[in-house]
Amino acid sequence: MSGPATIWQQASDCLEATMGQIGENQWDGPTTCDEWTVRELVDHATFWQANLGTVLGAGTAPEDGWDAIKSGIVGALADPSALEGSVEGGPMEGMPKHQAIGLATADALLHAWDLARSIGADDTLPAEAVDAVQMGLAQMPEEMLRSPGLFGAAVAVADDASAQDKLLGFTGRQP
Numbered sequence: 001m002s003g004p005a006t007i008w009q010q011a012s013d014c015l016e017a018t019m020g021q022i023g024e025n026q027w028d029g030p031t032t033c034d035e036w037t038v039r040e041l042v043d044h045a046t047f048w049q050a051n052l053g054t055v056l057g058a059g060t061a062p063e064d065g066w067d068a069i070k071s072g073i074v075g076a077l078a079d080p081s082a083l084e085g086s087v088e089g090g091p092m093e094g095m096p097k098h099q100a101i102g103l104a105t106a107d108a109l110l111h112a113w114d115l116a117r118s119i120g121a122d123d124t125l126p127a128e129a130v131d132a133v134q135m136g137l138a139q140m141p142e143e144m145l146r147s148p149g150l151f152g153a154a155v156a157v158a159d160d161a162s163a164q165d166k167l168l169g170f171t172g173r174q175p
Contacts, residue, residue, distance in 0.1 A: 002128060004101045005077040008052075010129040011109035012070055015045060018112045019066065021121045031118035032173065033111075038118055045111040049073065051090065052104035055097060056082045102136040109133050110171055113164075125164050134167045 053060030
């Protein structure tokens with residue numbers, strides 16, 4: 001399996017490709033995330049990726065726009081030491097940076113699916129990223145995983161469901 005930087009790249013590429021398919025008339029439309037419109041979902045995803053950039057020392061901010069945020073994170077990840085140490089400040093303070101990139105990867109990947117489902121685009125996620133995110137989330141304490149603002153209650157899926165559908169169900173989404 002690839003490392004965290006490669007997995008993040010797969011998830012962010014998927015999110016970017018899906019954002020590129022948003023039609024002008026879809027920005028104010030509903031999403032699978034009941035509380036958000038398409039625009040609000042994109043803003044949320046961009047916000048958390050910008051925070052990842054800050055954690056990694058890329059100096060990114062949500063108002064920078066997706067291209068600058070992604071470029072900053074890619075540049076920061078070119079130095080493997082960017083994932084060493086712990087997050088200083090903010091809501092993830094004290095979390096190891098390799099776990100922070102895992103959460104940011106999960107956010108990008110899952111919201112790529114939410115967005116694709118919401119705009120009628122292909123919702124197929126990169127298999128390696130699905131496996132990595134599932135493995136990472138399965139290690140989180142249940143009370144943290146299901147806390148407000150993260151994931152809802154798991155949705156049952158068939159035992160023979162695809163890895164993607166199992167991840168979606170695990171994170172409270174109806175595949």
